[in-house]
Amino acid sequence: MIVVERTFTVTAAPGVVLGYLQDYANAQEWDPSARRTSRVDAGPITRGTHWRHIRKLFGVTTELLYTLITAEPGRLVFHGRSENATCVETVVLHPVPGGTEVTYRVDLELHGLAKLATPLLRGEFEKLATAGVGAVTAALEPAAARRRLGAATPSRMPTPAEETGL
Numbered sequence: 001m002i003v004v005e006r007t008f009t010v011t012a013a014p015g016v017v018l019g020y021l022q023d024y025a026n027a028q029e030w031d032p033s034a035r036r037t038s039r040v041d042a043g044p045i046t047r048g049t050h051w052r053h054i055r056k057l058f059g060v061t062t063e064l065l066y067t068l069i070t071a072e073p074g075r076l077v078f079h080g081r082s083e084n085a086t087c088v089e090t091v092v093l094h095p096v097p098g099g100t101e102v103t104y105r106v107d108l109e110l111h112g113l114a115k116l117a118t119p120l121l122r123g124e125f126e127k128l129a130t131a132g133v134g135a136v137t138a139a140l141e142p143a144a145a146r147r148r149l150g151a152a153t154p155s156r157m158p159t160p161a162e163e164t165g166l
Contacts, residue, residue, distance in 0.1 A: 002122050004129045005105040012140040014074070014093050014100045020140060021091050021102075022076055024051040024066050030135035032128055033057050040065070047071050053080065057124060084114035102136070104129070 010017060020026055022045055028034040033055040040050040051066045062082055066089075070077035074094065080087035085108060092103040106125065110118055 002108040002110075002118060002125055003105070004108075004125045005103065006129050006133050007101065007103040008133045008137060009096060009099050009101050010137050010140045011099040014095050017093055017100045017102060017140055018073065018076070021136075022068070022071060024049075024053065024068070024078060026139070027051075027053060029139050030132050031055065032131045032135070035061065045071075057121065084112060085110050104132070104136075 012020075025037050025039055028037040031037075035054045035056050037051055037053045040052055043049075045068065047068055047070065049068045053064045053066050055062055055064070062084065064080040064082045064085065064087065066078050066080040066087075068076065069079050074092060076091040078087075078089040080089065087109075088107045090103075090105045090107075092105075094101040094103075106129070108121075108125065110121070
């Protein structure tokens with residue numbers, strides 16, 4: 001089993017962070033191993049929504065089917081599955097002065113012959129997690145979020161206090 005966890009702070013408000021991370025299609029922006037991530041179904045993103053996530057590590061391309069299994073105001077849980085791996089990704093959000101503290105945890109279990117690669121992949125997932133933190137942080141900066149979300153986004157991102165009414 002490979003377990004990787006990172007806790008970091010972003011300047012975006014919790015609702016913005018939740019909305020961004022809840023759509024797993026955004027993983028192709030912040031997961032350096034991602035080649036393509038796309039929704040399998042349509043409609044609002046709720047519990048049970050599915051994504052096809054194609055990643056490449058060490059020259060090997062793998063496709064996982066991810067499902068959003070928990071969607072709460074401060075917590076998201078995704079379950080990913082392929083023939084060779086089962087992955088649970090848990091995101092916990094806490095409002096902090098000036099932004100949001102994000103804890104992102106990945107629990108990855110390899111199956112069959114892939115399990116033999118666990119020691120090698122552990123180090124690679126640590127590197128990917130560190131790179132992912134930088135990419136998520138950059139994507140959630142207010143200017144980047146406004147560009148990505150377009151004209152419907154206010155000219156100023158709400159502060160955590162404005163968003164929560166605290």
